Amino acid sequence: DQQVKQNSPSLSVQEGRISILNCDYTNSMFDYFLWYKKYPAEGPTFLISISSIKDKNEDGRFTVFLNKSAKHLSLHIVPSQPGDSAVYFCAASALNAGGTSYGKLTFGQGTILTVHP
Amino acid sequence: DGGITQSPKYLFRKEGQNVTLSCEQNLNHDAMYWYRQDPGQGLRLIYYSQIVNDFQKGDIAEGYSVSREKKESFPLTVTSAQKNPTAFYLCASMRRAVYGYTFGSGTRLTVV
Numbered sequence: 732d733q734q735v736k737q738n739s740p741s742l743s744v745q746e747g748r749i750s751i752l753n754c755d756y757t758n759s760m761f762d763y764f765l766w767y768k769k770y771p772a773e774g775p776t777f778l779i780s781i782s783s784i785k786d787k788n789e790d791g792r793f794t795v796f797l798n799k800s801a802k803h804l805s806l807h808i809v810p811s812q813p814g815d816s817a818v819y820f821c822a823a824s825a826l827n828a829g830g831t832s833y834g835k836l837t838f839g840q841g842t843i844l845t846v847h848p
Numbered sequence: 849d850g851g852i853t854q855s856p857k858y859l860f861r862k863e864g865q866n867v868t869l870s871c872e873q874n875l876n877h878d879a880m881y882w883y884r885q886d887p888g889q890g891l892r893l894i895y896y897s898q899i900v901n902d903f904q905k906g907d908i909a910e911g912y913s914v915s916r917e918k919k920e921s922f923p924l925t926v927t928s929a930q931k932n933p934t935a936f937y938l939c940a941s942m943r944r945a946v947y948g949y950t951f952g953s954g955t956r957l958t959v960v
Contacts, residue, residue: 774951838891
């Protein structure tokens with residue numbers, strides 16, 4: 732049962748253009764969402780997050796949009812740079828569930844982003 | 849320099865052997881996690897621990913064991929009962945009220 736899905740295994744974008752990475756979730760208890768970036772043979776690094784009380788969060792070139800009714804979030808990278816080429820993971824958590832669920836993140840399968848010069 | 853250290857970076861195991869993957873953090877984080885990465889499957893939670901001497905099974909705990917005797921350390925043992933142990937293993941930690949993981953650099957385990 733895949734509660735967080737990234738249906739696009741890969742995405743190829745030209746340098747300077749917008750990259751849009753998508754993520755869908757099924758668990759309505761999820762109330763906090765994060766994006767991580769991962770290079771090969773390294774651990775993921777935190778990129779940006781959004782709480783379910785918001786529908787948008789921006790940090791420099793990165794913007795995350797959340798559509799709660801559609802259970803969908805997306806990460807926009809503008810403008811895309813070759814150094815953005817990596818695997819991007821969407822993750823979700825039921826932050827307010829508390830108890831032993833606190834801190835437990837459920838990850839999507841990842842999307843490989845390639846930005847061409 | 850605070851962070852999470854995983855060792856070794858590469859590990860080879862023979863069939864039927866148990867191996868232990870090390871994870872140490874000096875971030876004073878309360879919670880620690882072990883994930884496994886396989887191609888096309890993202891990161892799957894093996895075990896996690898929110899406080900010392902306490903841990904819970906994740907989604908794929910069978911064939912694995914952990915301990916949390918110290919706040920800084922959360923070793924993962926891959927036992928011979930794990931049928932498909934070849935994977936990339938990631939350890940993470942988190943401080944309560946500052947949400948989000950800090951990951952280690954991972955251990956690639958290969959069964960030979």
